[in-house]
Amino acid sequence: MKKKIITLIFIILAAVAVYSGRQLLQKRKAEIENLPLPLVKKLRVDLAYAKEGRLEDKEKFLAQIKAKKSIKLSTKLAGYIKRVYVDESDFVNKNQTLVEIDKEEILLNIKALDSAIMAQRSDLAFAKEVYRRNLKLYRAGALAKEKLDASKVALKAKESSLKNSIAKKNQLKHQLNYLKIRAPFSGYIEAILLHEGDLAAVGRPIIAMYNGKKKVLFSFSPKRSPIEPSLKVLQNNEVIGYIDRIYPTAKNALAVAEVKLTKDIPLPLGSNLEIEVVTKEATGCIVPNNALLHKKDGTYIVVYKDKKFHLRRVEVLFSSDSYTLLKECIKEPFAVANETKLAKLLVYKNVEVNNEQ
Template identity: 25%
Template sequence: MKKIYVTLALSVALLLGSCGNKNNETSNDEAAIAVEVNQTTENQTNALLSVSGKIQSSNSADLSTRMMGYINKVYVNVGDQVKKGQMLVSVNSVDLMAQKAQVDAAIVQATVAFNNAEKDYKRFKNLFADNSASQKEMDDISANYEIAKAQLEAAKQKKNEVNAQLAYTNITAPFSGTITTKYIEVGDMANPGMPLISIEVQDDYEVMAMVPESEISQVEKGTPVDVLVKSINRTVKGKVQEVSTSAKNTGGQFLVKIALEKTDAPILSGMFTTVQFPITQKSDTQMVLVPVDAIIHDGQLSGIYTVSQSNTAILRWLRLGRIFGDQVEVLSGLKADEIYIVSADGKIYNGAKIKY
């Protein structure tokens, strides 16, 4: 009987062990995360250089005054369409009006003095011709005439100066456009050089982009580019209009201006963009490119999940370089012909079991 019991117990144990192995295999299969993978290659073909940029109006102005005074009236609000020469802001000009009245009085006085001096000059000129006046008298009368003439001219120029100052108390639109910013209200104190109103033309836009020195030699005037406006997820066509030849004040980045084509996209000044320049890679330049979406970010670190020989996810930290369209250059951490994970059906982590 003991042998029968031992044999039966051994059979049950083997049966349970076999079931347990099947359950473990099933569990392992269920734990594996389905992923999509790709293989890196060395790239030598033409690529796109992507740089950040910002949209601005090609014609804009911040209006200010040269005079100090209180704001009497603001005639416009943000968003208003204005015409060239339209009144926008008026600054208190009581003191200038008083100076203008004084100048007008000085002009009247100088005019009377000049007329009298001119009559005396003509009279003595005739007397001198008839030898009825001495040379000394003629010289004195000529001097008085020139002094009166200069005083009248000085009074008129003083009036021009006051009128020029008065022009800065009435701020008008330098061109037709849209009011984008209003910095002041009635009663505020205007100071010389302080912005009062901003105006811009909103149907003509451009992009200011910064290109690194390593690539600026491949950016030429007239080159067509694609401009991705991030906030509205629209791509607008543009053309390189200006290329800076100095990075003295821009930290090694060269300023490039792109004129945008007319579009129905709802773009506005200040929107951030990604400008894609078509560039040609040098024949001796080999690059490893991976999709930007496959990159994992942890603070200042960037990495990508690769596949181990045992089909587990391994997080590999990378040093990245330039961005070309939707791909980024890998400087170190990943070599050509290595497999990396593009996407996963579940939450992936370092050491996770995967299948593809």
């Protein structure tokens, strides 16, 4: 009897639970049906038009300013520096004296040679007199031929000694010119490497100077950058020159190009600067880079025609940082946005065109 009562109670509770659950489910369903529909977010996009123009493809490089022509001057004769006539950054003319090296030692040698030459001239005069006397005696039969020949040899020796001494003196006088270091061309003093009182050794640089003209050098990888002579070079979007030559020797495994400047750069030698080389340039139809939609089968532009967006396949000639040159121009307006938004325009219904004409 008790088991029947307990079973009946469980049946009643289960029925109540099922009924309550059904009522709650119907109530929640009604609430959901009465909820307002969510608002569809509006997609906004700008339109643009292609334009005819000239497009340049540029590559950036870090370059350095160098002297177009420079030289380090040294002496042919060692000696102590007596005077330096110039300072750094001074402008000097060709053949202007820059440095004077002490010449006292050479002057003493010249003075000693002068004394030797005077003595040799006296010896030569005496040797000539002896030879003339011996020649008279020989002709008179009073002197042997051997003694005449001996006096003649002595005369020739004196003449040779005198000539050698005079040649040495002239050589020393010529060497005096080496003790004054002159500018080989007009230009500016770049650096003074030795000063008054320093010993100037042969081949040791004393002064560095350049001709006042500058050039720009930069390194590049030939495999990655199509650099060649005559390409335009820009700085801050202004033409400063063109590539003059490519050096035959690499530096740090990179090719080196020289830029011939057509505009003065007010920076000192050794300064670094950022330049741009125009590697390509052409005239044609130009569109912004953010108008392109790249797909597996090609490049497209999303044109706006008859209040709808359509894909238009295009052929790209080349692109710069901001613009692209197309082979054929697009007459219709087209959307400009990131590629994710451009792809949505083809399927999105709620689109607002900001600058529709």
